[in-house]
Amino acid sequence: MSMTKRNQGGDFDQNQWSFETNSTNEYDDGFHDAYGDGGDERLQGDIENTDKPWKPLSRVFPIKTSIIVPYRILIFTRLIVLGFFLHWRIVNPNNNAIWLWLMSIVCEVWFAFSWILDQIPKLCPINRSTDLEVLREKFDLPLSSNPTGRSDLPGVDFFVSTADPEKEPPLTTANTILSILAVDYPVEKVACYISDDGGALLTFEAMAEACCFADLWVPFCKKHNIEPRNPDAYFNLKGDPTKGKTRPDFVKDRRKVKREYEEFKVRINGLPDAIRRRSEAFNAREEMTLLKHLRESGADPMENPKVQKATWMADGTHWHGAWSNAAKEHSKGDHAGVLQVMLKPPSYDPITGNSEDQLVDFTGVDIRLPMFVYVSREKRPGYDHNKKAGAMNCLVRASAILSNGPFILNLDCDHYINNCRAIREGMCFMMDQGGEDICYIQFPQRFEGIDPSDRYANHNTVFFDGNMRALDGLQGPVYVGTGCMFRRFALYAFDPPNPAKMTVAKENETQPLTTSDFDPNLDVNLLPKRFGNSTMLAESIPVAEFQGRPIADHPDIKFGRPPGALRVPRDPLDAVTVAEAVSVISCWYEDKTEWGERVGWIYGSVTEDVVTGFRMHNRGWRSVYCITKRDAFRGSAPINLTDRLHQVLRWATGSVEIFFSRNNALLASTKLKFLQRLAYLNVGIYPFTSFFLIVYCFLPAMSLISGQFIVQELNIWFLVYLMIITFCLFGLALLEVRWAGIGLEEWWRNEQFWLISGTSSHFAACIQGLLKVIAGIEISFTLTSKSAGEDEDDIYADLYLVKWTSLMIPPIVIALVNIAALVIAFARTLFGSGKWNMFIGGAFFASWVLCHLYPFAKGLMGRRRKTPTIVFVWAGLISIIISLLWMALNPGGINALGTTDTNDG
Numbered sequence: 019m020s021m022t023k024r025n026q027g028g029d030f031d032q033n034q035w036s037f038e039t040n041s042t043n044e045y046d047d048g049f050h051d052a053y054g055d056g057g058d059e060r061l062q063g064d065i066e067n068t069d070k071p072w073k074p075l076s077r078v079f080p081i082k083t084s085i086i087v088p089y090r091i092l093i094f095t096r097l098i099v100l101g102f103f104l105h106w107r108i109v110n111p112n113n114n115a116i117w118l119w120l121m122s123i124v125c126e127v128w129f130a131f132s133w134i135l136d137q138i139p140k141l142c143p144i145n146r147s148t149d150l151e152v153l154r155e156k157f158d159l160p161l162s163s164n165p166t167g168r169s170d171l172p173g174v175d176f177f178v179s180t181a182d183p184e185k186e187p188p189l190t191t192a193n194t195i196l197s198i199l200a201v202d203y204p205v206e207k208v209a210c211y212i213s214d215d216g217g218a219l220l221t222f223e224a225m226a227e228a229c230c231f232a233d234l235w236v237p238f239c240k241k242h243n244i245e246p247r248n249p250d251a252y253f254n255l256k257g258d259p260t261k262g263k264t265r266p267d268f269v270k271d272r273r274k275v276k277r278e279y280e281e282f283k284v285r286i287n288g289l290p291d292a293i294r295r296r297s298e299a300f301n302a303r304e305e306m307t308l309l310k311h312l313r314e315s316g317a318d319p320m321e322n323p324k325v326q327k328a329t330w331m332a333d334g335t336h337w338h339g340a341w342s343n344a345a346k347e348h349s350k351g352d353h354a355g356v357l358q359v360m361l362k363p364p365s366y367d368p369i370t371g372n373s374e375d376q377l378v379d380f381t382g383v384d385i386r387l388p389m390f391v392y393v394s395r396e397k398r399p400g401y402d403h404n405k406k407a408g409a410m411n412c413l414v415r416a417s418a419i420l421s422n423g424p425f426i427l428n429l430d431c432d433h434y435i436n437n438c439r440a441i442r443e444g445m446c447f448m449m450d451q452g453g454e455d456i457c458y459i460q461f462p463q464r465f466e467g468i469d470p471s472d473r474y475a476n477h478n479t480v481f482f483d484g485n486m487r488a489l490d491g492l493q494g495p496v497y498v499g500t501g502c503m504f505r506r507f508a509l510y511a512f513d514p515p516n517p518a519k520m521t522v523a524k525e526n527e528t529q530p531l532t533t534s535d536f537d538p539n540l541d542v543n544l545l546p547k548r549f550g551n552s553t554m555l556a557e558s559i560p561v562a563e564f565q566g567r568p569i570a571d572h573p574d575i576k577f578g579r580p581p582g583a584l585r586v587p588r589d590p591l592d593a594v595t596v597a598e599a600v601s602v603i604s605c606w607y608e609d610k611t612e613w614g615e616r617v618g619w620i621y622g623s624v625t626e627d628v629v630t631g632f633r634m635h636n637r638g639w640r641s642v643y644c645i646t647k648r649d650a651f652r653g654s655a656p657i658n659l660t661d662r663l664h665q666v667l668r669w670a671t672g673s674v675e676i677f678f679s680r681n682n683a684l685l686a687s688t689k690l691k692f693l694q695r696l697a698y699l700n701v702g703i704y705p706f707t708s709f710f711l712i713v714y715c716f717l718p719a720m721s722l723i724s725g726q727f728i729v730q731e732l733n734i735w736f737l738v739y740l741m742i743i744t745f746c747l748f749g750l751a752l753l754e755v756r757w758a759g760i761g762l763e764e765w766w767r768n769e770q771f772w773l774i775s776g777t778s779s780h781f782a783a784c785i786q787g788l789l790k791v792i793a794g795i796e797i798s799f800t801l802t803s804k805s806a807g808e809d810e811d812d813i814y815a816d817l818y819l820v821k822w823t824s825l826m827i828p829p830i831v832i833a834l835v836n837i838a839a840l841v842i843a844f845a846r847t848l849f850g851s852g853k854w855n856m857f858i859g860g861a862f863f864a865s866w867v868l869c870h871l872y873p874f875a876k877g878l879m880g881r882r883r884k885t886p887t888i889v890f891v892w893a894g895l896i897s898i899i900i901s902l903l904w905m906a907l908n909p910g911g912i913n914a915l916g917t918t919d920t921n922d923g
């Protein structure tokens with residue numbers, strides 16, 4: 019049932035938490051006016067208790083009127099003409115070929131519906147900007163209330179997920195971690211967590227190596243202001259590295275660090291071998307001891323249980339995570355939980371380096387490193403581990419106990435920080451006045467290593483610069499799984515602060531709040547039911563809420579508290595604390611709790627990201643899209659056709675799962691705004707378009723072969739309507755690429771890939787989804803392989819790799835059938851009927867389909883036009899079957915070549 023109902027039932031939702039901020043709405047109005055007038059006067063003096071007049075940390079820019087107004091007019095025009103068109107089509111059936119007419123009309127109605135779902139939420143896109151200077155003034159400069167000069171920024175916990183060192187090279191992950199450890203944010207406010215779902219010693223040791231290298235890398239980045247702070251990306255930069263570097267020792271330092279990085283790489287790449295050899299040796303020794311023991315005790319040595327399954331750590335102890343051996347056996351799904359604080363929390367005040375201890379002279383440079391924790395949750399057979407969502411929830415709990423950052427930044431292992439100030443930009447929204455109801459800040463996903471022509475629309479710019487910008491003007495962008503900064507409190511399934519309640523609280527406010535009197539109404543007895551049995555976790559919740567509040571209410575500033583006084587209530591190295599953190603990553607911890615159901619990342623869909631964001635919007639939170647000038651994060655994407663089709667298949671399957679779950683947008687609460695709801699509905703429904711799309715792609719061929727068309731005769735109205743809706747579509751595309759700031763080429767690639775994936779992956783996704791609903795067949799999470807970027811002469815080798823997948827069958831068949839129909843119809847017209855206008859109509863639509871499939875055909879060709887014969891055999895067979903079927907069912911349609919069509923009117 020809807021979540022509102024449940025909230026009222028629960029005892030600790032919105033009304034239980036008191037807030038004392040100004041009303042968000044008041045602020046928003048003031049803000050827009052102020053911006054419109056080009057002045058901030060109206061906002062000045064709004065805030066008492068601050069040293070300086072109020073300056074906004076972020077701004078909203080509307081899209082230029084000259085673009086957005088015609089854009090909206092076109093949408094409405096097309097909407098109306100589409101109505102007329104469909105009406106005309108329905109009242110004018112083609113009596114010569116009712117089947118053709120019916121098929122086409124059903125598809126057209128669906129396309130119109132799905133176009134509306136996609137288009138209407140794009141009515142009000144916006145742009146935003148942030149002011150890092152103001153953020154620095156407010157949080158990083160000594161204020162009268164903060165005489166120590168320590169930064170007053172809130173803590174951020176970084177979560178990185180990895181699942182399989184074979185598909186996700188540890189070197190890539192290590193580089194991501196290094197980019198986080200070197201982020202431009204107060205060191206003592208950063209904690210980094212890696213979740214290793216593979217439970218692999220390889221990943222563990224790679225992380226330990228990264229920590230060692232970080233001692234050199236992080237201060238080097240700070241000393242010379244390096245960007246990006248992912249060493250691999252940095253050393254692969256083209257262009258002059260000395261550009262903009264002022265210090266005379268830069269070249270020398272860089273050379274040294276580069277050499278060290280090369281050695282680091284060698285060590286990481288040597289790890290698999292080292293671990294294997296070490297484990298073989300230890301296992302052999304253990305076997306010997308055991309044999310000796312058996313012999314001494316007089317037992318039969320033939321009954322010796324072989325000990326060859328352990329993986330050994332360098333210090334000669336068993337690795338408690340997953341073991342694996344040369345025969346590719348492993349215990350990924352059955353191992354203990356491992357939690358290791360690899361870098362302990364730093365001191366509050368900077369520690370500067372010197373010229374002696376380090377390879378590089380770090381005199382005057384802060385050499386502290388942020389806290390870093392390796393986590394591999396416990397896994398046992400018989401428990402559903404809920405894929406990435408399950409992994410993230412373990413990190414949420416472990417981090418609540420160890421560092422409890424009020425904000426959480428989530429990154430996939432291959433997405434690194436490319437702009438070291440990105441977190442600060444996100445904070446400009448979260449900490450701005452009126453930011454208390456923001457649940458997350460989503461940054462766009464940007465990719466590297468994609469072929470220059472972006473054959474399979476991997477950059478996805480239509481989505482990231484179009485759709486997401488548009489959602490930003492509604493309730494906010496959807497969460498897309500990586501590059502997203504959450505408010506921890508929102509992840510805990512609480513409602514956003516209630517403006518009415520906030521005003522009341524403000525009036526009553528007489529003395530400083532403390533953690534204990536912050537929420538007297540919170541019923542501690544109810545917490546275990548929702549969050550599980552950890553008391554430390556329960557205690558950390560109000561603290562996180564408190565510290566995540568926007569600046570105007572920031573308790574530290576307001577009441578002159580020493581900054582960060584509440585941040586880490588415990589010593590994360592204390593044995594009791596660590597034991598508690600280990601207990602919350604056990605596989606039974608979530609039993610009979612609301613984790614994954616309401617709390618944290620939501621389970622039940624392979625696109626856990628979309629559902630998780632949806633649940634927050636559904637509670638009335640809003641999110642913000644933060645596009646930074648320099649890309650905030652960068653990641654990798656599959657450039658191989660097969661991998662790409664499988665990735666899209668997973669996303670579409672996740673959508674179908676959502677559609678058939680209680681997270682369907684149709685069942686959402688009234689707190690979800692109308693257009694936002696349409697957008698979410700679209701996310702759940704788009705895969706179903708594939709049924710209609712596949713049918714529609716065969717229509718040109720059917721029409722060419724049968725000599726019939728979807729309409730009986732080419733009526734003037736039909737043509738006029740068709741022209742208007744087509745031109746409106748082009749006009750919309752032209753304006754959309756303008757406000758989204760993308761190229762027309764990218765838009766076209768997106769259209770092409772829409773048809774390719776629509777006829778293959780989306781179709782398979784619907785089938786899979788239906789199988790899950792009907793037969794309960796579970797859907798697995800197929801990881802996308804990430805290349806380590808080793809092969810430098812041939813970085814796009816993957817693009818040309820042809821790997822057969824049955825997903826390719828429908829597009830191949832569509833292409834072949836359309837080509838065959840073109841040839842047949844051409845021959846027939848040439849030698850017989852001479853009705854070229856009929857032919858040209860059909861040929862136009864067939865070519866339209868074929869144009870879309872062009873990148874797909876290229877993908878099948880590989881580099882040397884080597885396509886597996888099976889592709890042709892299959893496709894040939896299927897097109898023959900279809901043609902035969904066609905002739906059997908509709909003998910009138912194909913009167914041998916050269917004769918006139920009998921059906922023709």
Ligand SMILES: O=c1ccn([C@@H]2O[C@H](COP(=O)(O)OP(=O)(O)O[C@H]3O[C@H](CO)[C@@H](O)[C@H](O)[C@H]3O)[C@@H](O)[C@H]2O)c(=O)[nH]1
Binds near residue numbers: 432
């Ligand atoms: O059981 C699992 C499965 C996956 N992952 C992690 O999930 C991330 C995403 O996997 P990937 O194969 O790279 O999927 P993509 O399609 O590239 O990822 C997008 O789509 C996913 C949803 O399908 C989201 O989870 C991702 O965050 C989002 O970037 C990776 O870091 C994995 O290590 C786990 O931690 N545990």
Ligand SMILES: [Mn+2]
Binds near residue numbers: 430655
């Ligand atoms: Mn990925």
